[in-house]
Amino acid sequence: MAILPIIEAPDARLKQISAPVTVFDDALKTLVADMFETMYDAPGIGLAAIQVGVPARLVVVDLMEPDEDAAPEPVDDGHDHENCGHDHRPMKKVPRVFINPEILDPSEEFSVYSEGCLSVPDIYADVERPEACRLRWQDLDGVVHEEAMEGLMATCIQHEIDHLEGILFIDHLSRLKRNMALKKLEKARKMG
Numbered sequence: 001m002a003i004l005p006i007i008e009a010p011d012a013r014l015k016q017i018s019a020p021v022t023v024f025d026d027a028l029k030t031l032v033a034d035m036f037e038t039m040y041d042a043p044g045i046g047l048a049a050i051q052v053g054v055p056a057r058l059v060v061v062d063l064m065e066p067d068e069d070a071a072p073e074p075v076d077d078g079h080d081h082e083n084c085g086h087d088h089r090p091m092k093k094v095p096r097v098f099i100n101p102e103i104l105d106p107s108e109e110f111s112v113y114s115e116g117c118l119s120v121p122d123i124y125a126d127v128e129r130p131e132a133c134r135l136r137w138q139d140l141d142g143v144v145h146e147e148a149m150e151g152l153m154a155t156c157i158q159h160e161i162d163h164l165e166g167i168l169f170i171d172h173l174s175r176l177k178r179n180m181a182l183k184k185l186e187k188a189r190k191m192g
């Protein structure tokens with residue numbers, strides 16, 4: 001397993017269109033394992049292969065969810081966990097691999113989410129996308145699946161499929177806002 005370097009904008013490699021995965025071998029499984037390790041380390045909720053320099057139509061996602069089996073751990077940090085309304089249960093990983101993913105019948109309803117991207121670090125902006133869709137994809141054995149997606153999963157998978165087409169979330173912003181984001185990135189990079 002390895003944590004891979006994540007490519008950041010304005011690197012031209014992020015503009016490539018990724019090629020379909022046709023070989024479902026051990027090298028693919030290793031790449032997926034490395035992509036999960038890289039995503040959890042970042043941390044992020046999704047990662048497309050091109051973000052680690054591999055132009056293949058492959059994405060990993062993990063939105064995590066509260067672990068129903070874990071007892072809520074008592075923590076004494078001065079914050080009123082009994083009454084704060086948050087869910088303080090430990091989270092469990094829900095790793096998902098989507099190979100050659102395709103969006104089917106996107107909803108006519110849109111939702112807005114404040115998106116970020118590991119390739120555009122520390123920049124966040126509202127992006128409007130179809131609120132729900134169906135997704136068709138292949139798993140690590142090449143078996144085809146189809147499932148309805150909504151909410152954050154629908155947002156995230158559309159963000160990832162954009163990466164496969166060479167599109168970043170800032171490409172959905174006005175030219176003014178995109179240029180502001182790119183300037184901010186450039187400045188942050190100069191500052192180290």
Ligand code: GNR
Pocket residue numbers: 043044045046047048051113114115116117118119155156159160163
């Ligand atoms: O970690 C991530 N968070 C996120 C938040 C809102 C919408 C999309 C995302 S995906 C992003 C990780 C990433 O860059 N995936 O390509």
Ligand code: NI
Pocket residue numbers: 116117118119159163
């Ligand atoms: Ni991204």
